[in-house]
Amino acid sequence: MQLTSDYPKNRVAVFGLGYVGAVTAACLSELGCPVTGVDRDPLKVDALLAGKSPFYEPGLDGIIRRNAAARRLSATASAQDAVERTDIALVCVGTPSERNGNLSVEQLRRVSAEIAEALRRSPKPYLVTVRSTVFPGTCEEVVAPAFEGLAVQVVCNPEFLREGAAVEDFMQPSLVVVGSADPQAAARVARLYEPLGVTPHLVSLRTAEMIKYACNAFHAVKIAFANEIGAMASKLGAPPEEVMETLCRDVKLNASAAYLKPGFAFGGSCLPKDLRALVFRASRLDLRLPLLEATLPSNGQHLGRAIQRVMDLPAGRLGVFGLSFKENTDDLRESPVIELLEHLIGKGRDVRVFDPQIRLGSIYGSNRQFVLTAIPHIGRLMAESLDELLGWAGHVVVTQRPSPEMARKILDSGVPVVELAGPLER
Ligand SMILES: NC(=O)c1ccc[n+]([C@@H]2O[C@H](COP(=O)([O-])OP(=O)(O)OC[C@H]3O[C@@H](n4cnc5c(N)ncnc54)[C@H](O)[C@@H]3O)[C@@H](O)[C@H]2O)c1
Structure with missing residues (x-):
């Protein structure tokens, strides 16, 4: 630490x-900031004032003792006192589940009102930073309205620590995220972490709010995935640990950013087939794998949302860019685009398609069979070139990532674009 x-x-x-x-x-x-802790629970305040941790967390007691003794860390039950002594609030109140599972923001609402009241009594510019886990929109809709008429900026700085390793996670963070509409406010919060030598990610307020849910959901899905694969491996006589350790050796496609971009539904000749086989075999073995069982239906829902997005366009000529399940292949088996096209054609939409890798005359076997079974007159729908498609279409629906030249051409054409495979990059 420097x-x-x-x-x-x-x-x-x-x-x-x-x-x-x-x-x-x-x-x-510990990093050198003068800090005042505030809690309405007097036991927690008293613990800090006595230089003790209010609960067990490895390493925390020593840090509190040291900094309370050095008078860098104090505590109070009074929001007024705390606001008067400080320039920035970091709000870490609870956001527990309501009975129906929804998130309760009552503590956050109340603490915002208390800080606002203190600032109305002693006005000054102030920065309110939300560290509690909240849904996108909470800072704007629950926190900021409490400060109307006051010189307060609201920032979101979610916390990623793990209980049991919380001090280590704070001092060596895996991720620091600061979200704000105001770059100066974000920079002030980011600088609190400067001694840690990490580069905080400055993002929009709503991204900062969402990221914590994304991370926790990802961690939960990873654990459930490892456990389901492990259970299946055991049933089939493969050592679960060795299977998952070997999976993690692939840092290009597995333990990496690959496949983690929101985009179009998956398809192709492998993922749907192998998932179906895995789920079928598991059921034969009396093994329930709800996460894996839900994956093809999840993909179907995603395709359904994409179809609806296209169906919501005004009637007119629809140019579809991409026929195979992803770019740079002419494999048409289980391409979700075929289902999209079947739906559009079935609803009487005027559709044409261009795929840089597809020449119908040169695809054979199960590949050709797949497309012709689904759309026997596909040949009549194929445009010869991107120029032809763009010259004809009223809207262009992009289902795979085009090359930079083609992306530029699509964007420059002025034809409105529906980006199903993620934002087009020039
Ligand atoms: N515990 C974790 O591992 C963890 C990790 C990352 C993020 N989070 C999120 O951080 C937030 C806090 O979690 P936690 O586990 O520390 O909660 P917690 O329930 O342990 O602590 C919340 C504290 O806020 C105090 N409080 C409530 N209203 C107050 C007010 N008006 N003024 C002063 N103090 C008030 C409570 O008395 C309590 O001590 C939650 O949104 C949680 O989801 C938790």
């Missing part, structure tokens, strides 16, 4: 001294 000479002297109030707040307060004071 303290720089101009490390900001922002005084920080941490609202909520639970697992996230106590660790945040203690670790920021």
